[in-house]
Amino acid sequence: MTTFPTARDVRTTPEGLLWEPSERRVRGIKGDITVVDSRHPVLVWEPDMPVPLYAFPRADVREDLLRPAKNPQTGTHTGSQVFYDLEADGELVENAAWTFPAADLAGHIAFAWFLRWDSGLDHWYEEDEEIFIHPRDPHKRVDAMPSSRHVQVEIDGMLVADTHRPVLLFETGLPTRYYIPCEDVRLDLLDATDFRTGCPYKGRAEYWSSRTGTNIVWSYPDPLPAVSAIKGLLAFYNEAVDITVDEHRLERPVTPFTERLK
Known part of the structure; x- marks a missing residue:
């Protein structure tokens, strides 16, 4: 046996x-x-x-x-x-x-x-x-939580997003990601790209670039059920933009994505 x-x-x-x-x-x-x-x-x-x-x-x-x-x-x-x-x-x-x-x-x-x-x-x-991508780690959590925090995003000093209705995504080992409704984002300052990625916790993501050509914005059009609150919202790499939450400017974190975003 x-x-x-x-x-x-x-x-x-x-x-x-x-x-x-x-x-x-x-x-x-x-x-x-x-x-x-x-x-x-x-x-x-x-x-x-x-x-x-x-x-x-x-x-x-x-x-x-x-x-x-x-x-x-x-x-x-x-x-x-x-x-x-x-x-x-x-x-x-x-x-x-x-x-x-x-x-x-x-x-x-x-x-x-x-x-x-x-x-x-x-x-x-x-x-x-x-x-997708790799097996899920049983020691890792991913929580998507609707919030009323005031979140602003700037790229090179220009305000590109301003919202009081973000969804905050908390993922073990990564910075908090701020998902923002499209209506609160200056989409005219972003360009859709063909770049795609997958995540075992969230699903398949599509991307937008800034005018510098770097893919710094993404969205999950059809996320996995556990994080359905982020469906269709836009998130910015904290490593590449300036994010202000409740009037407090966040420091740009250093993560495995930092080098790729330079």
């Missing part, structure tokens, strides 16, 4: 990996083929990665679709791994999966998602909800 660790187990391996089991059903699909379908996934945090990835018991992976990698990406992940190419739906995807050397994770196969590496799978689901 196969046994699994309980949801309360959190462990660190000698290689520096942090891992814990998840009780969510996770599926990965390539074309019309389900490559992974697991009710016992394991969340794994690598030392240099701020977000987790999943590793799955071998029994939950279509190993018949995996081949020893022809060009293994040595040094890509923590420890000495065995890499696999994936052959599914008429396509060969190199280095789609790998194993960790940690004894705790023996018998598991990991798949990357989309934050740093493209896993080659087309869709990932936690339960029946599609998830």
